[in-house]
Amino acid sequence: MLFKTSVKIESADMLILPIYKSKTILAEIKKHLSKCNLQETTSAIDRKIFEGGFGQTLMLCNQKNGKYKIAILIGLGDEKKCDLHKIKKAGSMLAQPIEKTKSKTIAIINTKNDEGVWLAAAMILKGYKFDKYITNPKKKGHKLTSVTICDKNAKALAAKATELQTMVGATIYTRDLVNTTSNDMGPKNMVETAKKIAKEFKNIKINILDRSKLEKMGMGALMAIGKSSQDGPYIVTLEYKNDPKPNTKPIAIIGKGITFDSGGLNLKPTGHIETMHLDKAGACTVLGIIRWLSQNNFKGHVIGVLGLAENLIGSKSIRPGDIITAYNGKTIEILNTDAEGRMILADTIAYTEKELKPSHIISIATLTGAATVALGYDITPFMVTDKTLKKAIEESAKEVDEPVWELPLYEDYCEKVKGTISDITNSSKHVNIRAGVIMGGAFLKAFVKNTPFAHLDMGGTAWAETTDKICCPYGATGANTMLTIETIKKLSA
Ligand code: BES
Ligand code: ZN
Ligand code: ZN
Numbered sequence: 001m002l003f004k005t006s007v008k009i010e011s012a013d014m015l016i017l018p019i020y021k022s023k024t025i026l027a028e029i030k031k032h033l034s035k036c037n038l039q040e041t042t043s044a045i046d047r048k049i050f051e052g053g054f055g056q057t058l059m060l061c062n063q064k065n066g067k068y069k070i071a072i073l074i075g076l077g078d079e080k081k082c083d084l085h086k087i088k089k090a091g092s093m094l095a096q097p098i099e100k101t102k103s104k105t106i107a108i109i110n111t112k113n114d115e116g117v118w119l120a121a122a123m124i125l126k127g128y129k130f131d132k133y134i135t136n137p138k139k140k141g142h143k144l145t146s147v148t149i150c151d152k153n154a155k156a157l158a159a160k161a162t163e164l165q166t167m168v169g170a171t172i173y174t175r176d177l178v179n180t181t182s183n184d185m186g187p188k189n190m191v192e193t194a195k196k197i198a199k200e201f202k203n204i205k206i207n208i209l210d211r212s213k214l215e216k217m218g219m220g221a222l223m224a225i226g227k228s229s230q231d232g233p234y235i236v237t238l239e240y241k242n243d244p245k246p247n248t249k250p251i252a253i254i255g256k257g258i259t260f261d262s263g264g265l266n267l268k269p270t271g272h273i274e275t276m277h278l279d280k281a282g283a284c285t286v287l288g289i290i291r292w293l294s295q296n297n298f299k300g301h302v303i304g305v306l307g308l309a310e311n312l313i314g315s316k317s318i319r320p321g322d323i324i325t326a327y328n329g330k331t332i333e334i335l336n337t338d339a340e341g342r343m344i345l346a347d348t349i350a351y352t353e354k355e356l357k358p359s360h361i362i363s364i365a366t367l368t369g370a371a372t373v374a375l376g377y378d379i380t381p382f383m384v385t386d387k388t389l390k391k392a393i394e395e396s397a398k399e400v401d402e403p404v405w406e407l408p409l410y411e412d413y414c415e416k417v418k419g420t421i422s423d424i425t426n427s428s429k430h431v432n433i434r435a436g437v438i439m440g441g442a443f444l445k446a447f448v449k450n451t452p453f454a455h456l457d458m459g460g461t462a463w464a465e466t467t468d469k470i471c472c473p474y475g476a477t478g479a480n481t482m483l484t485i486e487t488i489k490k491l492s493a
Pocket of ligand 1: 279338339366369460
């Protein structure tokens with residue numbers, strides 16, 4: 001195990017000392033730094049070089065052969081103002097010094113509660129590198145061998161450490177899948193990945209619906225997109241069942257798995273198309289979660305459903321203006337072939353509700369670019385039809401610091417998904433509503449009958465374009481993996 005907890009301060013390449021700003025700062029540090037270069041620390045504090053202000057760091061090198069080679073003091077600022085978000089920010093700051101000093105073993109002094117565990121999680125998430133395609137071994141990502149969180153109450157922290165380590169593992173697993181490019185992770189590869197999970201992990205049953213089955217079942221909306229490629233489409237269900245409470249229905253988590261979104265005949269322009277292998281992030285999140293549930297022997301019943309297709313251009317591609325019939329019998333006019341996510345999800349959701357009869361449906365999808373217009377790159381907009389589900393999502397978001405914000409399924413907007421010559425249209429640009437995220441949610445809602453439903457639009461949060469994001473380098477973020485795990489825990493309690 002990478003995360004350990006210990007009562008004593010363990011030997012390590014690097015010792016991390018998180019410090020609140022306080023009058024007794026030196027005494028605090030002295031307690032821990034007996035074997036490090038205390039002289040330097042005292043003078044740094046006397047000269048007000050290090051005061052424990054938020055984000056301040058001081059790196060010290062042990063001049064003798066002590067328990068650790070390097071110590072880093074990291075300021076956490078005012079203790080009263082220090083929340084999980086700040087801890088994650090501070091943890092992220094540690095990733096670079098760890099990498100630059102090539103430290104392999106880390107010891108962290110815990111401050112209070114589970115802060116030390118979260119610091120460890122944050123530094124690992126920030127230090128992640130997607131190096132599958134890097135051939136030079138020197139350029140591969142820096143890997144830690146152990147992280148020990150040191151606290152007098154080590155025993156009490158151990159469960160949290162295990163849980164968070166596996167949640168970090170699930171997030172990283174999701175990132176690896178999302179980052180894998182479309183030539184290596186098409187619909188068929190996604191199916192193979194799901195099969196591998198079902199084989200390696202316990203209590204998971206897999207069911208695969210391929211093109212011919214989907215066609216026979218009348219999945220017109222999914223087929224409309226899937227036909228554009230030779231690969232796919234598929235619907236894959238991964239049913240995880242382990243000693244659930246009696247008479248409970250399963251929770252369904254549905255992921256958008258567009259392994260490449262070219263936009264179709266409404267082709268995406270340069271600058272917007274290159275990263276469209278990210279469009280399977282919802283499905284990859286679902287895979288990461290199902291894997292986590294089994295890994296942690298979670299008690300409950302959860303079905304992961306993947307809607308898998310590629311949105312390409314070919315002689316079988318759907319045309320703007322075409323009208324198709326969806327699985328639930330509704331007709332959809334395809335006004336924009338780039339609004340493909342809602343098409344595949346329409347049938348996947350309707351199928352899930354009809355055949356799997358879940359207690360709740362949570363859809364996770366990179367559905368709109370408009371998500372960034374609404375809430376930027378850090379906050380996931382969501383829409384929900386049920387109070388209990390809303391509360392579970394909002395509370396979970398706070399607990400793992402993955403912010404969400406509810407947008408309304410405003411009735412007049414929901415009306416506007418209706419068509420003139422069809423029941424529904426897949427794009428509302430012609431009616432000038434602009435509320436792109438809500439229109440996506442409104443469209444999906446039209447395919448749910450009465451099951452409590454939530455839709456998370458990860459269009460802004462699935463991918464980091466810059467390197468300054470908390471807990472995340474450039475590329476796939478793995479956002480909403482932890483959030484949805486927490487939500488499932490609450491709904492299953
Ligand atoms: N996959 C995109 C949304 C997206 C864009 C996610 C950028 C992440 C980053 C989705 O399929 C799409 O193209 N949506 C359209 C919908 C519109 C045509 C109604 C959009 O957002 O423009
Ligand atoms: Zn699209
Ligand atoms: Zn898409």
